[in-house]
Amino acid sequence: MMKVELRSDNAVGVAPEMLAALAAANHGTELAYGGDTYTEHLHNLVREVFEHPSARVFPVTTGTAANSIGLSAMAPPWGAVLCQHNAHIIVNEGGATSMFGAGLVMKGLGGDSFKIDPAELESFLEATGWGDPHVSQPAVVSLTSPTEYGTVYQPKEVATVAEIARRWNLGVHMDGARFANAAARLGCSPADLTWRAGVDVLTLGATKNGAMSTDAIVSFDDAASEQLVYRTKRAGHTASKMRFQSAQLIAYLTDGLWLELAGHANRAMERLAAGLGQLDVGFVNDPDVNILFVTMPPDAIDRLAESGVLFYRMDESTVRFVTAFATTDEQVDTAIALVGAALG
Numbered sequence: 001m002m003k004v005e006l007r008s009d010n011a012v013g014v015a016p017e018m019l020a021a022l023a024a025a026n027h028g029t030e031l032a033y034g035g036d037t038y039t040e041h042l043h044n045l046v047r048e049v050f051e052h053p054s055a056r057v058f059p060v061t062t063g064t065a066a067n068s069i070g071l072s073a074m075a076p077p078w079g080a081v082l083c084q085h086n087a088h089i090i091v092n093e094g095g096a097t098s099m100f101g102a103g104l105v106m107k108g109l110g111g112d113s114f115k116i117d118p119a120e121l122e123s124f125l126e127a128t129g130w131g132d133p134h135v136s137q138p139a140v141v142s143l144t145s146p147t148e149y150g151t152v153y154q155p156k157e158v159a160t161v162a163e164i165a166r167r168w169n170l171g172v173h174m175d176g177a178r179f180a181n182a183a184a185r186l187g188c189s190p191a192d193l194t195w196r197a198g199v200d201v202l203t204l205g206a207t208k209n210g211a212m213s214t215d216a217i218v219s220f221d222d223a224a225s226e227q228l229v230y231r232t233k234r235a236g237h238t239a240s241k242m243r244f245q246s247a248q249l250i251a252y253l254t255d256g257l258w259l260e261l262a263g264h265a266n267r268a269m270e271r272l273a274a275g276l277g278q279l280d281v282g283f284v285n286d287p288d289v290n291i292l293f294v295t296m297p298p299d300a301i302d303r304l305a306e307s308g309v310l311f312y313r314m315d316e317s318t319v320r321f322v323t324a325f326a327t328t329d330e331q332v333d334t335a336i337a338l339v340g341a342a343l344g
Contacts, residue, residue, distance in 0.1 A: 004335045006272075007310045008208075009178075009290065009324035015210030015261060021251035022212065022244055030243045033233075034059075038246040046218060049253050051191040056225040057204075058217040059245035060237040063177045064093050066203040068100040069235050070217045071140060073227035074171040074201060077102035079139030081173070082109055082124065084116050086148045088175055100235060105136040114149040114285065116141070118160050125168045141165040142173040145182045145193070149284065150269075150291030152182045155192045162198025171221070172198050177205035180262035181289035195220040206252050210261045210325050214245040261325035265290040268323035268332055275336035280343055290323045296343065304342035309335050 005011050030036035039059070046057040060066050067089050071081055081097065083090055085108025089097045098104050109124060111117030121141065129135035141161055145153040162172045174194060176182070179202065183190055194202050200221040207215055217232075219225040232238045239245055252258045269290040273283070276294060284293035296304070298316045305313070312320040323332070 002308055002334055004309045004331045004338070005327075006321040006323065006335060007312055008322050009265060010208055011310075012324040012326040014212045015257075015325060017251045017257055018211050018248050021247040025243050025247035032240045032242070033238050034242045036243040036246070038243040038250060042246040042249050045250060045253055049190055050194065050218065050220075051189065052195055052220055054220075054222060055195075056219045056228065057249070058219070058228050058232050058237075059214050059239065059242055059249060060217060060232065061213060061215070061239070063088075063175075063203060063205055063207070063215045064096050065235065065237050066205075066215045066217045067175055068093060068096040069228065069231050069237060070201045070203055070219070070224075071097055071104060071142065071173055072100040072102070073219075073224040073231050074173060074221075075101060075104055075139035076137075077104060078133075078137060080105040080107050080136035081140045081142050082107050082116075082121065082138055082170075083142040084109060084111055084114060084144060084147065086114055087142065087144045088148060088177065089142055091148070100231075107136075107138070113151045114147040115151060115153060115157065116143065116161055118164055121161060121164055125164070138168065138170055140171045140173050142175060143199075144175040144177075146178050146185075146289045146291065149293060150287050150289050151285055152185055152288040154186070155188060155197045158193065158197035158199065166198065171200045171224075174199045174202045176203050177215070178208055178262070178289060178291075179204055180209050180258040181266055184259045184263040185266055185289050194218075200224060206249060206258070208324075209252075209258060209265070211248045211252060214248050216249060262290075264325050265323050265327065268327040268329075269321075271329065271332045272321060272323060272335060275332070276339060279336075279340050281339070284318065292321045294319055294321065296339075300342045300344065303344075304339060307338040307342060309338050
């Protein structure tokens, strides 16, 4: 039976370019803890790719670390982070965001297309008990792009939320675990999606898109960058052999590889969504990138699970499909056929 991997882009292997970069870095000696030539090169490359002269990059092992440590550098322990109520930082980080933030509180907001509603954000801030020590004081707005449901913020949407945040003296964080997929989908510059739109700190995902063992925090704010120097070490994420993380990220960001890999995953989802759209299933989200939630009869999901298609079942009648940089047309077409057979 042919297995079709659609559970997660974390489930696939490592891009050949990343493995080659690791092998190339495995020669000679380099200073430890980020004092190596690879990490120096990475800082310069990030500044070039994001068109920001003072951006700093901090390689870390996981997206959870990137989110939680990044937020800890943006807010005091008595602060609150405002995010969409489905955001990873409030639902799926196991409390890491609060732990690294020394008690930092996550507050969920609603909105269409799984994005923060600017009007609801404004209303929340207006109703906040500012200066009241009984109330966690909002300090950061965190956007997830792509969202947990595969929808993407347009630069104008980011800028609208950021403008509200600025008026209330809040910082702006972006969880970009699949940031490359958003950039590939929109076709605009990374700068336009981040700091030009008002983002201060970005979680830059790489593991979901071909890296072996690294994600990163990219900071466009000097004050946050200064804190991150110490906070990454204190959190155990200043790797002694950081050159191997940096080598992966250099390969990732050089010559548009990250966008090429993400674009492939997005196109695989376009093919899958087009095929499933001809079948008797419901779409929960618009698959802007490589994530699609569909509703099906429970018995059809049971049959699909036995057919060789690997997926996450979210509840009795909802499943999640995720394509990756390694997903082939043959795998997509097989999945479509097996879904059709499961539907009977």
